[in-house]
Amino acid sequence: MDILKFLTAGSVDDGKSTLIGRLLYDTDSVLADQLEAIQNANRKNDDGTVDLAILTDGLKAEREQGITIDVAYKYFQTHKRKFIIADTPGHIQYTRNMVTGASNADLAIILIDARKGVIEQTIRHSYLVSLLALKHVVVCVNKMDMVAYAEDVFEDIKASYLTLASQLNLKQITFIPVSALRGDNIVNSSLNMAWYNGKCLLEHLETVEVAEQNKNLPARFPVQWVIRPQTDELHDYRGYAGRVASGAFNVGDAVTVYPSGTKSNITKIEVFGGELNQATQGASVTIHLQDNLDISRGDLLAISSAAPTVANRIEADICWMDTKPLDTSQMYLIQHHSKVTKCKITDILYKVNINTLEKINTPDLGLNDIGRVEIKTADELAFDPYQLNKNNGGAIIIDSRTNVTVGALMLRAGL
């Protein structure tokens, strides 16, 4: 059994919270006392049934306003998989929250209201999914009950979404007609839509293969911590502790250390109480090298056969996340894995109108804006283009005066 992390994009009006509530409710993931708390809450559907959307409301402020402000994480599991849902708000003023949720997801569910079809926010959500390089998209055409479960409505929406998807280079797309409110095609196949022969949503989530695409990425290992016990019996012990960002490392592999460029071979891959021959993407291990090199936190071990991009002038896509706009004259910090160095965002190439995908020339980038920039870093970064290897291509910008994370970078290329 593995884990699938997915993102739900949509607004309250699309029934996003109801959809998640339905998944939790119909998979028996709501426990008695939580259900009791919901039943006691002063909010019901028009027909008096329990409002499942309350299951995903977290904070007082959100309950008061009836919207999701922040990313909420929800958990459920079936016999086949464990699921982590990043429930993110759909309004444009919460773009940064959706970007945050998408950064850790394998798959995105995009909700379209069957009565409205592809609208501005569908474009926006799909653009962000593409920007954050999520490979799998599930388009749930919701509220099918409101359009008499009509097949042609579904097919029309599907056709217009595919046009959008080709513009955004989204490839693996699955369309499912659903009613989250009535439970059609969420956990159980709907009797109301005999014309639909595909899987219901849960079955699709249980079976979609997400790990496969990661197998052939080049091996990358950011060093987080050097283990040096310096005791009498472990006098010469020196292990590099970290988590494999992408690809696979084998004992005997030739590796290069960045940014120094020195080379060595892996002599041992250690885990608590044992050794491995191979460590693959996502594994937290301790690596030992043949040579006694000066390696510290922030360095990257990379398989020598496939070098990363090493640069201090970098082009990147950016999502600005702070109320104070981007300042091209200010010094910021950039954090790429465990590496932190000073940087300047030297140039704003353009901003994207994420509702229309139009590129705008502008000197300003503010909260929730997305654009393309050039940055200059004090130390060189060793990265891969985000769209090719998102596990070694994402970085954050920190305002060193407030210490707040103010931007997300999807690195593209060295300049």
Place this chain on the structure above:
Amino acid sequence: MDYLDQLEAEAIAILREVAGQFEKPALLFSGGKDSITLVRLAEKAFRPGKFPFPLVHIDTGHNFPETITFRDQLAESIGEKLIIGLVQDSIDSGKAVEQKGKNASRNALQTVTLLETIEKYGFDACIGGARRDEEKARAKERIFSVRDEFGQWDPKRQRPELWNTFNGKIHKGENVRIFPISNWTELDVWNYIKREKIALPSIYFAHQREVVFRNGQFMAAAEALQIDEDDEVSTRTVRFRTVGDMTCTAAVESEKTDIDDIILEISQSKISERGARMDDKVSEAAMEDRKKGGYF
């Protein structure tokens, strides 16, 4: 990769980030199964080296004796430093005021002692075993959760947390609460404990105990509960699903003495884990309010 391996690898990476990013971290240890799991994860992250942090226990003085014995034995067996902050000391110095009445609990006072302990030792990061599946306010909390110098959590000013990149930069006086098992559920923790054969305090397993029935739940009949003639004390076979202060941790009737049976019981159970905690029942926003005040 198996889901427990994925969760474990993520938690180890988070612990190593703490070591790399902070000057004086601490691991908040309650003696409960979640913090015992954290200790195992820290062994996996840092052995054969020492932990780059001590264990810190905020002791209300109303803990189950079994937990305290277990705590001391564990710290000794792994050879790591244990720091104890006593709520009684905060009460004696006048910084904390004991609640009165029958439902009095020292649970809320832990916050005072925790903040005092953080200040005394200058901790800049406190690792805790909270999970997002426990409660809806926790569902929105970051893995690196920044607290101001009064220990307060501001849900509206949380930092965006992208990929596995954690920003632990803080100003002097602030500190960060860190939750490596945020993405684990109660069942995940139990399955991991089983897989790793991790020892737990005996109160997690069914045993005979004198209990009183209060507010719809069985509470251990301990001195701290201020039992009087109105209370009906009976002996029942029970176990505890969480291990907190005796005044606010309810028992469930159970015959389960074996971890497999407990896992099965939890899978089928219709009450969530925090449902057995009196402290969350006060209002719908109880946890959110406590966290804003500096609670774990």
